[in-house]
Amino acid sequence: MQVLPRGEDGIGYVAPAFLLAGMGIMSILLGVIFYQASFNVKIRDLYAPVQTLTPKKLAYFGGTPSDVTVGMFVRDFPQFDAVRGTFSVDTTVWFLFDPRLVSIERIGDFTFERAEILKRSEPYVRVVGNMVFVRYDMRMRFNMSFDYQDFPFDGHRLNFTMVHYFLSPAEVTFNSSRANLVMSPDINIPGWRNIDRRVATGYSEERLETQDGKQESFYPRAVFSLDFERIGTRNIISIFLPLLLVFFIALFTFSFDPVGKMGVQAVTLSATSITALIAYRFVIENMSPPVGYFMASDYIFLIFLVSCCAIFFINIFGAYVSGISKAIIAVVLESIIVTTFFLLV
Structure with a gap:
């Protein structure tokens, strides 16, 4: 020295x-x-909660629900602002189910939490054996809450939560898998890269306080999650x-x-x-x-x-x-x- x-x-x-x-x-x-x-992506955002449908819960709901396979294809992100938590997404949401157990009209009443539906096409219907394939092309705007403790070294998880308030788990159960969530390879988001995806299905529960006591409501629920990391310096x-x-x-x-x-x-x-x-x-x-x-x-x-x-x-x-x-x-x-x-x- x-x-x-x-x-x-x-x-x-x-x-x-x-x-x-x-x-x-x-x-x-x-x-x-x-x-x-x-090489160390920090994602503190949690997965959107979804309750698993167990045989005990099925017995509590009663009835024999119809299995509905759900999926999502993400075509583009016209807006991707992770700092403000606002996103718009062009996507295709599809269902595969038995039309003898549930109608197309009832399936089409689904919605997404924390989302504003900007555009929604008429259903495209195709018969696949004894099943019916229904597709909706949509553009939605989401406002999401993220954990920014690691900013600007943070990654984030986008949860697209689909719920159906006009059906109960006694009537319909959503089924899906990771393969049913697909993101277009042509998507290019400056400063961000998709590194993982996850699909979870089940049901959600709401408890309401009324003069007659507590009232419970149950809805089918599917959560499509995409993980993103920051790229570039x-x-x-x-x-x-x-x-x-x-x-x-x-x-x-x-x-x-x-x-x-x-x-x-x-x-x-x-x-x-x-x-x-x-x-x-x-x-x-x-x-x-x-x-x-x-x-x-x-x-x-x-x-x-x-x-x-x-x-x-x-x-x-x-x-x-x-x-x-x-x-x-x-x-x-x-x-x-x-x-x-x-x-x-």
Whole structure:
């Protein structure tokens, strides 16, 4: 460690080469962390709840329900805004069932939760042996709630929940499999990639409080889930590169001679770095989801802000701090930032 003291009492400044070496090592470590994070997709969003239909429940409902196979083909996403949680999707929903047990008109009264149906075609009907295949081409707009704790290193799960409020599990049970959820290979969503899918069927339950007591309602339910991961580094670079550059500029003031004009410049430059961080916070807010809890980007921003504030106060009393102390503080601050990224990313 090369430190240039000022005077016999040890007051001085840090060699620029030492600071630049520390910045280089820190940049390499952060690059390795970002690279490893690209293989570790964090999806905190839960699957939409669906209750499994057991023989005990079937006996409770009574009757012999008709099996209806359901499926979904996702053709396109005209809108895909994971930050705001709004999506529009062009899709085909299809059913395969025995028309002797349930009519096409009754099957067609299905809907999707948290969705606005923008377009819906007339049913396309085709006979397949003793069964009937019915298809609906639809465009829907969804508003979904996501978990953004890991933003901007997050992945998300889209749950398309189909329910039928005009049928009961005593009449119809939905059946499906993962193979019945298909996403068009021509779909290209900038910044996102589909990595998994899942289908779950069963029923949902609603309990209503009335003057006569509790009333229970049961509906067939099918949940089509698609998992997406972020790809590319555009958001990460846009958010964190300016923070890192501002921190490096503030840290480099430790190489200024604390006595004389350079000491004043060190204080001024480190104070400017705090102002720059606060101003850039508004840019980050515009890029971030509107949530009421802290995200990974918030914790990392606070670490950079606290580090720049520490550098500012050290520069104020720079004439009384030795060069070796400044060098140690620089290493500690860089280690804290790297550790924060490692824990959050």
